[in-house]
Amino acid sequence: MFTTGSKLFVGATVLSTVGAIVFGASVGGPTGTLGTIGLISVAIAFGFLAGINFFTRDGNVPAMEPGVEVNAAAAQPPVGRSMWPLVTAVGVGGMAIGAVSKPVVFKVSVILVLAAVVEWMIQGWSERASSDRAYNDSLRKRLLHPLEFPILASVIAALVIYSFSRIMLTIDKDAGRWVFIIIGAVITIVGFVFAAKRGMSKGTAGGIVAVGLLALVGVGVASAVSGQRTIEEHPHITTAVCLGTASEAEIEEVDAKGSQTVAAKSSVIANVYLDETEHLFALNGGIGTVEYQEITVPRSTDVHVLFHNDSAEPRRLTVHLGTFPAADGTAGSEIADCTTAIEEGGEAFLTFRLDKSQAASSTPYRLTVPGVEGQEIKLLVP
Amino acid sequence: MDRSEKTVTTLGDMPSPRRRWTRAALVGLGLVLAGCAKDAPQDYFQPKGPNAQKIDDLQRPVFYIAAIVGVVVLGAVGYIVFKFKDRGQDIPEQSHGNPKLEIALTILPAIILAGIAVPTVITVFDLDRKDDTECIINVTGQQWWWEYDYATGDCGGVNIPEPIVTSGELVIPVDTPVLLRITSRDVIHSYWIPALNGKRDAVPGRLHTLRMQADEAGLYTGQCTEFCGLSHARMRQAAVALDQADFQSWVDNQLEPYVAPEADSLAATGEGTFIANCSKCHQVNGIANADGTPVLSDPDLYVVSGVAPNLTNLLTRTAIAGWTFDILTEECRTTLWETKGEGFGELYLQGVTPECFDEVALREWLRNPTGMKPMFADATNLESTGGKYRGMPNLNLTEDQIDQLIAFLIERK
Numbered sequence: 166m167f168t169t170g171s172k173l174f175v176g177a178t179v180l181s182t183v184g185a186i187v188f189g190a191s192v193g194g195p196t197g198t199l200g201t202i203g204l205i206s207v208a209i210a211f212g213f214l215a216g217i218n219f220f221t222r223d224g225n226v227p228a229m230e231p232g233v234e235v236n237a238a239a240a241q242p243p244v245g246r247s248m249w250p251l252v253t254a255v256g257v258g259g260m261a262i263g264a265v266s267k268p269v270v271f272k273v274s275v276i277l278v279l280a281a282v283v284e285w286m287i288q289g290w291s292e293r294a295s296s297d298r299a300y301n302d303s304l305r306k307r308l309l310h311p312l313e314f315p316i317l318a319s320v321i322a323a324l325v326i327y328s329f330s331r332i333m334l335t336i337d338k339d340a341g342r343w344v345f346i347i348i349g350a351v352i353t354i355v356g357f358v359f360a361a362k363r364g365m366s367k368g369t370a371g372g373i374v375a376v377g378l379l380a381l382v383g384v385g386v387a388s389a390v391s392g393q394r395t396i397e398e399h400p401h402i403t404t405a406v407c408l409g410t411a412s413e414a415e416i417e418e419v420d421a422k423g424s425q426t427v428a429a430k431s432s433v434i435a436n437v438y439l440d441e442t443e444h445l446f447a448l449n450g451g452i453g454t455v456e457y458q459e460i461t462v463p464r465s466t467d468v469h470v471l472f473h474n475d476s477a478e479p480r481r482l483t484v485h486l487g488t489f490p491a492a493d494g495t496a497g498s499e500i501a502d503c504t505t506a507i508e509e510g511g512e513a514f515l516t517f518r519l520d521k522s523q524a525a526s527s528t529p530y531r532l533t534v535p536g537v538e539g540q541e542i543k544l545l546v547p
Numbered sequence: 548m549d550r551s552e553k554t555v556t557t558l559g560d561m562p563s564p565r566r567r568w569t570r571a572a573l574v575g576l577g578l579v580l581a582g583c584a585k586d587a588p589q590d591y592f593q594p595k596g597p598n599a600q601k602i603d604d605l606q607r608p609v610f611y612i613a614a615i616v617g618v619v620v621l622g623a624v625g626y627i628v629f630k631f632k633d634r635g636q637d638i639p640e641q642s643h644g645n646p647k648l649e650i651a652l653t654i655l656p657a658i659i660l661a662g663i664a665v666p667t668v669i670t671v672f673d674l675d676r677k678d679d680t681e682c683i684i685n686v687t688g689q690q691w692w693w694e695y696d697y698a699t700g701d702c703g704g705v706n707i708p709e710p711i712v713t714s715g716e717l718v719i720p721v722d723t724p725v726l727l728r729i730t731s732r733d734v735i736h737s738y739w740i741p742a743l744n745g746k747r748d749a750v751p752g753r754l755h756t757l758r759m760q761a762d763e764a765g766l767y768t769g770q771c772t773e774f775c776g777l778s779h780a781r782m783r784q785a786a787v788a789l790d791q792a793d794f795q796s797w798v799d800n801q802l803e804p805y806v807a808p809e810a811d812s813l814a815a816t817g818e819g820t821f822i823a824n825c826s827k828c829h830q831v832n833g834i835a836n837a838d839g840t841p842v843l844s845d846p847d848l849y850v851v852s853g854v855a856p857n858l859t860n861l862l863t864r865t866a867i868a869g870w871t872f873d874i875l876t877e878e879c880r881t882t883l884w885e886t887k888g889e890g891f892g893e894l895y896l897q898g899v900t901p902e903c904f905d906e907v908a909l910r911e912w913l914r915n916p917t918g919m920k921p922m923f924a925d926a927t928n929l930e931s932t933g934g935k936y937r938g939m940p941n942l943n944l945t946e947d948q949i950d951q952l953i954a955f956l957i958e959r960k
Contacts, residue, residue, distance in 0.1 A: 432754045434728065449683055449698065461698035461710045463685045465846075465853025466732045467752045520847040522830070547696055547710035547857075 167219070174215030181208035249285035256281055280316075284309065321378065328385020335388035351377075407483045407503035409535050420479070423505025427514045433471045435460045437482060437532060437542065440475050445532070445540035459543035462519060462530075469516045470532070472504055479506040480534045484517045484544070487526030499528050503535075519546045588768045588884065591741040595767060596760045598674055598744040605670045609663055616659070674745065677756060680726040684717065686757075688729070688736030688749035689852035690775060690937055691782035691920070692869035693717075697798075705794050711801045713863075714856040715870035717786045720794040721764050727757045732852040733937075737773035740786045746772050761788030765887040766865075766895070777921045778938070781871040793892030800896070800960075801860055805833025808958060817955025820948050828855035828939075831959065851937045861959040862899045868920055868939075872908035879903035898960045906953055913949045917941050 167175065185204035192200060256278035263271025291305035292298075329348075333341050355377070359370055400418050405411035411419075435447040435457070446456040447470070462468050472482040483503040491497040504513035523530055523546045530544035562570070587593075592607075594600040682702035687694045697711040703723030717740075719725045729738050731749035738757065739746035747757040761767065771782035789797055808814030822834065822842055830844040847853040861867070865875050865883065873880050879902075886894055897903075912919055922938025929935060944952070 432752075434754055455700075457700065459699055461683075461685060461696055463687045463694070463696050463730065466687060466730055468730075468754070520853055521845065522843065524841060525843050525845075545699060545710045547712035 170218045171215055174211050174218055178208055178211040178215055181205075181211055184208075247285065247288055249281045249288065252281040253278055253285065324382055324385075325378070328382045328388075331385045331388040332381075334393035335391055337394065402503060402505070404499070404501045407481070407501040407535075408499070420481075420506040423507070424513070425508050425511035427471065427512050430471060432469055433514075434462065434468045436471045436473060438473045438475060439480055439482075439534055439537065439540075441477065443476050443534075443537045443540065445534055445537065445542060447532075447542050457542070459545055460532075461545045461547070464522060464546045465518070465520050467516055467518050469514055472507065472513045472515055474507040474509060474511050476537075477509055478536070479508050480536065481506045482513065482515055483533050483535055484515060485528065485531045485533065486517060486519065487521070487523075487530055488528040489521070489526060496527070519544065522546050589741045589770070593742060595742040595765070596744065596762055598758055598760060599742055601670050601673060602745055605666055608666075612659060612663070674758065677726055677758065679724045680758070681723050682720065682725040684719070684725060684727055686717070686727045686729045686738055686749070687732055687854075688738065688771065688775075688782075689732040689854060690734065691771070691778040691922070692856060693736075693738065693771075693782070693784045694854060694856070702798075703794065704791055705798055707798055709802055711798065712857045713801065713860065715784060715866060716766075716864050717759075717784065718794065718797050719759060719761060719786060719788055720791050721761055721788045723760060725759045727759055729755045729757055732854065734775050735773050736771045736775045736782070738769070738784070739772045740767050740769035740784070742767040743786055748773060759786065761786065763888045764788050764790055764793070764891040766884055766891075768884075776937075777923065778869070781869050781920050783866075783870040785866075785870060787895060789892045789895065793896060796892075796896055797863075800863065805831065805859070806958075807834075808955060813951055813954040814958055815955075817951035817953070820944075820951045821955055824942055824944065824948070825858075825952070829858045830855075832857070832859040849935055851932050851935045855939070858956065858959055861956050862904075863960055865899065867909060868912055868916070871920065872912060874899055874905055874909050875903050876905045899957075901957075904957065906957075909953060909956070910949055912939075913942075913944055913952055915941055
């Protein structure tokens with residue numbers, strides 16, 4: 166009456182039911198509740214499978230039935246091993262975990278499930294396409310390899326890049342260059358060995374590559390877990406630096422790596438010079454040698470001036486961008502921007518934008534050089 | 548439709564080959580004759596300044612050479628097509644190549660191109676000269692109008708003590724090399740007054756220069772020549788050249804202090820309407836609130852480009868909304884456009900007089916700007932621009948408010 170498969174599932178159902186009763190009675194608290202629910206779920210699942218098996222009688226076909234020689238399970242070509250049910254299960258589990266933890270886990274799991282289902286379906290179809298197993302296998306490859314190889318290669322490349330980036334973000338900046346050199350050297354040497362030893366089997370080569378990949382991903386995961394190194398934030402140009410109210414140390418650090426030359430010299434609205442006598446003036450493009458003490462600037466657009474320091478001292482050019490009431494209605498403070506300190510003979514670009522007419526600001530728009538008294542160029546914004 | 552009613556074209560209905568040729572010839576003749584139109588203010592074969600003249604001096608010989616080459620090539624092709632038409636004759640003897648002919652056909656174009664290259668390079672460098680500049684004007688493009696900021700200092704012998712800002716009409720002194728510093732606030736535009744020089748792109752973040760000079764007082768029209776969005780075709784401009792004395796008068800007038808409308812007049816009500824509805828974006832220099840505080844516009848808070856035309860001297864200009872819609876009557880406009888040299892300055896400096904004022908366009912513009920000029924100024928769809936308008940929105944003004952505003956604006960001269 167009961168087939169072999171049915172007996173197995175009936176036994177598993179009884180066992181898990183008993184287990185659920187015993188566990189539920191002996192273990193209390195949330196753990197007991199959770200475990201009992203899990204075991205009851207398992208019992209229900211086994212019961213369901215036992216019912217299906219009982220109904221189909223293990224797929225047995227009576228010996229006298231017409232067409233038994235082709236319909237019997239034994240007459241079917243044996244199916245190959247498949248990892249897709251497992252991958253699907255992992256994906257479904259991941260979806261459940263992702264639903265209560267991180268959306269990215271859920272999304273990756275959905276992709277995994279979809280990919281596994283497609284693979285599973287095509288494998289299932291191809292294994293029954295004919296009685297020739299080799300032909301069936303070639304069918305599957307023809308359909309899926311054009312998808313599998315590029316996707317797999319992309320995933321592996323992404324893994325390598327991501328792992329490597331995590332490593333580089335974790336290790337010390339100086340150690341980074343050695344890591345680059347060593348990994349690059351190892352890859353070159355391994356590539357040379359592969360090329361030189363032509364008799365090397367695919368398995369050996371694949372194994373070496375797999376070990377290297379696993380090592381990289383492993384270290385990458387460990388690096389990601391430990392987090393990136395502390396990156397020091399260096400001071401940058403601020404209004405305080407430009408107006409000289411920042412600390413000496415801050416100003417010194419801002420100026421330390423300032424470029425002294427510029428490559429792009431076109432598009433400037435004026436060349437601003439501080440000459441050897443510390444006289445500040447502007448030359449409007451195209452006007453020749455006429456010195457200007459004011460520049461008319463269009464509003465609401467980026468404009469550039471090119472600062473030339475011909476004085477003996479390192480100097481910066483500061484643009485005073487006006488003073489406007491704060492959002493809470495109180496009097497605001499002056500805004501400024503500037504170049505870094507430029508050595509004698511050096512040049513620097515200064516780009517700024519004035520959105521409001523000069524009448525809106527309680528302080529004038531102007532260009533000055535901190536440390537040089539009585540010299541300024543007015544910026545007129547109609 | 549009843550089958551019997553269908554119009555069926557048969558070979559019998561087709562025009563005869565002779566008639567077809569006649570029609571094609573007439574169309575071609577019409578196209579050719581269109582080039583002879585005299586009322587073509589943007590014809591770049593009519594230079595009115597030294598820079599445009601240099602371009603014309605280069606393009607005419609190039610055009611003639613190209614025309615001769617074109618006629619010879621097309622004539623030869625036509626001759627060969629008809630002469631050697633397949634009439635069932637035997638295939639002639641086949642030959643492979645003709646070295647002498649091929650060498651000649653390589654060398655001849657090379658000589659022609661080299662001959663063209665020399666004056667082209669000279670002209671390009673000559674047009675790029677800036678060392679003779681006598682006046683600087685900042686030209687800034689935005690969707691869909693041009694703004695001009697006059698730098699302080701000397702401009703062709705006329706001192707500009709304070710910056711002047713205007714739009715649409717570029718007013719320059721005659722016989723003065725003016726340097727335009729051209730940029731853009733939003734997308735790429737291109738500035739072109741064909742009678743005075745070539746075109747120059749206006750690129751955000753960059754400053755391009757263009758020398759402009761007019762030989763004779765007059766009005767020279769142009770338009771944006773780089774597709775810049777929905778109303779590119781309605782982004783026009785003009786250069787107005789004035790004699791030095793007239794230019795001095797124009798500068799003086801631009802810097803005149805604001806005169807408030809007469810109390811209790813319609814214009815005075817219009818001033819209040821302007822402050823309430825327009826001054827967020829448009830500036831009228833010198834206008835003040837009732838408590839005496841100056842009214843300052845903040846177009847950077849409301850408009851994508853960050854600016855709106857300054858209306859201080861609106862009625863000194865002859866067209867509005869990107870110099871697209873005339874506010875002069877047709878008769879006055881024709882007179883102004885056709886007057887050159889002597890008398891032009893006087894005519895222009897009158898501004899838009901009551902006799903010449905055609906308020907139709909201004910009224911309609913105030914009533915429904917987006918209907919007159921397509922813009923992305925839909926108040927219900929500002930998501931992509933961070934809540935800012937791209938162009939002038941419809942303010943839903945009442946007819947009374949429009950009357951008041953017109954009364955106020957007509958005094959802005």
